[in-house]
Amino acid sequence: MNKRREFLIKSAFGAAGIALAPTWLNAAPAIIKSYNKPDSKINGVQIGCITYSFRSLPDQSAEATLKYVTDCGISAIELMGGPAETFAGMPQSTLDRRRLYQLGGKQRNGESLTAEESKEFASLQEEAAAYGKVVADWRNQVDFKKFDQLRKMYKNAGVSIYAFKPSAFGQNNSDAEIAYGMKAARALGATHVTLEHPSDDAHTLNLGKMGEQHKMSVAYHGHEQQTFTFWDTALAQSPRNALNFDAGHYIAAGHADIMALLEKQHARILSMHTKDRQTPANGKGNLPWGTGDTPIVEILQKMQQNKYKFPASIELEHQIPEGSDAIKEVQQCLEYCKKALS
Incomplete structure (x- = not known):
């Protein structure tokens, strides 16, 4: 009886303590859960990274890639096919x-x-x-449980996967491989798959229709062939077709209407590769952020002001200086974004 009375008294005081505790303490479980995890959503703008940025590093496993991402402070990514498919057992x-x-x-x-x-x-x-x-x-x-396992491993480390880019969506891939890529993307938690624009209307039509079937969006990436109307045919073919826009390549192609393109297509842009390239007049170089001609600051601020939903994916393509590495360079790119959005 004494032990029971003591338990009831302690429980009552415990309940009272919780009721009287400051608001921040009531949120302690959430704080603990997110402790020491990356967060690259800056004042409403999700800064992400395509894992292609870490191609120069020796270990390309899913586990090593995750460490590269978290070391950079990135919390959302476009995942290349290699790490995920190797993890899933691809020969x-x-x-x-x-x-x-x-x-x-x-x-x-x-x-x-x-x-x-x-x-x-x-x-x-x-x-x-x-x-x-x-x-x-x-x-x-393939057993798709391995992709689900990878998603959970990344999620537990504080990293979400918004896009997946395996080599399964080309013109030489079968419909079975395309379906596989979309199913794998869903298991990874991605909202869309990405690929280079095939410049083939029949293929973008097929991919869009398969996207409708598998409830997966297909975002087309472009290089210097990007124009203001580059994606129009694919977008008209299916509501599942979308843009994986590249801001740096667009500038290197010589276009001066990038802000107008963002305004026109923001609802269909699912992710945007971000790098600092020069205009043709300045040599088209791929340079450390802040030294090229891509209006990265203005783009990020426009995303913030207009509440655009798509992530800006850091893509490391400039030459890594001696004494640095991919992780340090991506960290600097993220810091550049933080200053632009603060």
Whole structure:
């Protein structure tokens, strides 16, 4: 009886203490839950990052990528396919992709390959095609629980995934692979998938219709081919087609109407790559933030003032200075955003 009486007295005082506690203490569980987690939503504007920014770092696993993101203070990302698909068990390749892209780029630029280079390029293409079949077979029987597991791992660290960019949405990918990519994106918690604009109306139509079927939006990325009307056909084809706009490339293409484009398309922009490039007159360079011609400050402030919902994704493409690394550079980009929005 004495122990019961003591318990009741303590409970009563405990309840009274909670009732009399200051408001901030009542929110203690939420504070504890978010303690030591990144938060890159700055005064209403979500600053994110595409994990392509960390491509120069040696470990490209999902776990290492998560650490890069949190070390930068980023709380929302566009996730490249590599870390997620490797985590989910995709068979790995020994293909020298860098050499394949190097030779392919040389050929696209109109340069002649030597006989030896032509033979090497053909061999690499065969190897890539064979690996593509292996990947397609794996994607057709993948367990999506691994993607859900990755989402939870990132969420527990304070990082959400708003976009997913695997190599599953190209013109050479089957509808089964496209469906896989959309299902994986949903398991990751993404609102949209991203890909380079294919410049093929039939393909954007198909992707949009598949997006409607799988309740997943498809955001098209552009480089210097972006124009004010670049996405109009795709947007008209399906409400699931959208923009993965690139502000830096748009400036490098020589356009002076970027603010008007944001006003026109803000409801259909699902994410925006942010980098500091120069105009054609100044050389089109990709420079440390604040030294190029992209009006990053004005763009971020316009997003803030007009309450635009899409995230601004930091994309590290300028040359990393000696003594620095990708993490330090992304941190500086985030700091630039904080100053612009403070």
